[in-house]
Amino acid sequence: KAGVTQTPRYLIKTRGQQVTLSCSPISGHRSVSWYQQTPGQGLQFLFEYFSETQRNKGNFPGRFSGRQFSNSRSEMNVSTLELGDSALYLCASSLFGTPAETQYFGPGTRLLVL
Amino acid sequence: DAKTTQPNSMESNEEEPVHLPCNHSTISGTDYIHWYRQLPSQGPEYVIHGLTSNVNNRMASLAIAEDRKSSTLILHRATLRDAAVYYCILRGITQGGSEKLVFGKGTKLTVNP
Numbered sequence: 001k002a003g004v005t006q007t008p009r010y011l012i013k014t015r016g017q018q019v020t021l022s023c024s025p026i027s028g029h030r031s032v033s034w035y036q037q038t039p040g041q042g043l044q045f046l047f048e049y050f051s052e053t054q055r056n057k058g059n060f061p062g063r064f065s066g067r068q069f070s071n072s073r074s075e076m077n078v079s080t081l082e083l084g085d086s087a088l089y090l091c092a093s094s095l096f097g098t099p100a101e102t103q104y105f106g107p108g109t110r111l112l113v114l
Numbered sequence: 115d116a117k118t119t120q121p122n123s124m125e126s127n128e129e130e131p132v133h134l135p136c137n138h139s140t141i142s143g144t145d146y147i148h149w150y151r152q153l154p155s156q157g158p159e160y161v162i163h164g165l166t167s168n169v170n171n172r173m174a175s176l177a178i179a180e181d182r183k184s185s186t187l188i189l190h191r192a193t194l195r196d197a198a199v200y201y202c203i204l205r206g207i208t209q210g211g212s213e214k215l216v217f218g219k220g221t222k223l224t225v226n227p
Contacts, residue, residue: 042217043203099206099207
């Protein structure tokens, strides 16, 4: 079974631009969660999608948004990029997104904002 | 903000046991304790998780305190491949029905040959 894939793996953008990151979950998994990881703040939860609906949301500004498609693939978008958005963006999938389940992480997209 | 508390770093010798502690005093009765590890330039990898009872799998053991306010990840015989950052994470559901996620900063484990 293929693991979670994320594209692109690396991205360089400038302040003010927007960016879209993609995540393909493990086949059959319906829950996709997104995380931001920085050296200073560590892992922070962005949002979770289940069956095309945003079910949970972390404490991030509205510039961070996402969506999920009917095949469970998910995208996240960051508009009006700021220097502080430079981070590793991780997505993780699981069958139903319950607390008892294992989450499977992708390798991440490393975003650098100049 | 609620968080899990872990030592910043720990060191071990190859083939010796390693005990990685985590404090989670804000845990509620239905929160699961998850452990993940992350190697450089990779996404986190699942290690083990539990609710109340101690758990064992092929990778590690998880010992959960009776009051559930702390837990310990046990690697029985550390190998060089176990060198990673280990994260202790609480996952649950709030009273409002939203997901509860509590992270720590992780413990960087160094394994000496």
